[in-house]
Amino acid sequence: MNKREAEYYEITENLVARCNLCPHQCAIPPGGEGICWARKNEDGTLYAQNYGRTTSLAVDPIEKKPLFHFRPGSEILSVSPNGCNMRCPYCQNYTISFKKAVTREITPQELVSLAKEYNTPSIAFTYAEPIIWFEFIKDTSKYAKEKGIDLVMVTNGFISEKPLDELLEIISAMNIDLKSMSSEYYHKVLKGDLEVTKRTIEKASAIIHIEVTNLLIPGDNDTEIEDLSRYLASIDKTIPLHISRYFPHNDYDKPPTPIDTLKKAYDTARKHLYYVYIGNAPIEGCEDTYCPDCSNTLVERSGYTVKITGINKDKCSNCGRKVDFVL
Numbered sequence: 001m002n003k004r005e006a007e008y009y010e011i012t013e014n015l016v017a018r019c020n021l022c023p024h025q026c027a028i029p030p031g032g033e034g035i036c037w038a039r040k041n042e043d044g045t046l047y048a049q050n051y052g053r054t055t056s057l058a059v060d061p062i063e064k065k066p067l068f069h070f071r072p073g074s075e076i077l078s079v080s081p082n083g084c085n086m087r088c089p090y091c092q093n094y095t096i097s098f099k100k101a102v103t104r105e106i107t108p109q110e111l112v113s114l115a116k117e118y119n120t121p122s123i124a125f126t127y128a129e130p131i132i133w134f135e136f137i138k139d140t141s142k143y144a145k146e147k148g149i150d151l152v153m154v155t156n157g158f159i160s161e162k163p164l165d166e167l168l169e170i171i172s173a174m175n176i177d178l179k180s181m182s183s184e185y186y187h188k189v190l191k192g193d194l195e196v197t198k199r200t201i202e203k204a205s206a207i208i209h210i211e212v213t214n215l216l217i218p219g220d221n222d223t224e225i226e227d228l229s230r231y232l233a234s235i236d237k238t239i240p241l242h243i244s245r246y247f248p249h250n251d252y253d254k255p256p257t258p259i260d261t262l263k264k265a266y267d268t269a270r271k272h273l274y275y276v277y278i279g280n281a282p283i284e285g286c287e288d289t290y291c292p293d294c295s296n297t298l299v300e301r302s303g304y305t306v307k308i309t310g311i312n313k314d315k316c317s318n319c320g321r322k323v324d325f326v327l
């Protein structure tokens, strides 16, 4: 594959490239790489050296992303870059996010052809952080559009404003991690920025379908769910919130989130938001969707089995309220 020059950078003194794709704004000297390893400076030209290099390729249920309100029950071709621009110490995908992993090459055309071959209506850029695959996603979008395939990102939302605006023209849905409501925690522990992720949520929710995931970690963020739900409700009460059970990974060895903590978080979030789900834990009823007006069960879920039980065309089969789904 031909080398792809990176977008969103400028050359400063001594041929140092400043990458503007995300707010880290890495200053990359000739021969050097950015924090995410996605970009390399070769004699004053910054290249997207991860272009078309993937660690993982699989067909998943779309509920696994998780996306519960976007084409429910469909399958999605999922593909991952190698690397990340944040450093969450509990990352469950740290082997492909923080370590240089084995990759294989795939072109945008091949990726779209695979989606056609496997009959998946959408492609997800997921597992590791897709923001650092900006050029590859952008190029894939040209072919995907021709074939009527939607593109989805599962992301930490840590991206500069201009490239985000470009992505929002080509991406149909995002699941965005909102990992904490503490700016200090974002800076010190995650090496990200709360305000940047909030900006991404706010901008994206105005243009495309979004869902938000919060990994609930005892002692880290389990007292923030009220704040977090209120914040999302202030944008739009219909944003689905996935509260995900933490399990020990990478540098974190504290025990998994207790089921009682998850249940309490669910009840708290439901006071503010119409659609709240518990992930990574089998708690009866906490994966189903209920009509906000009449409480009719619209969609029943168990694991990745999905039954659309209470939707007639695009309305609640009981009260006729228009449902908040992309069907």
Ligand code: SF4
Residues within 6 Å of the ligand: 019, 020, 021, 022, 023, 024, 025, 026, 033, 034, 035, 036, 037, 038, 039, 084, 085, 132
């Ligand atoms: S995208 Fe990567 S290279 Fe660019 S600023 Fe962010 S971490 Fe640095």
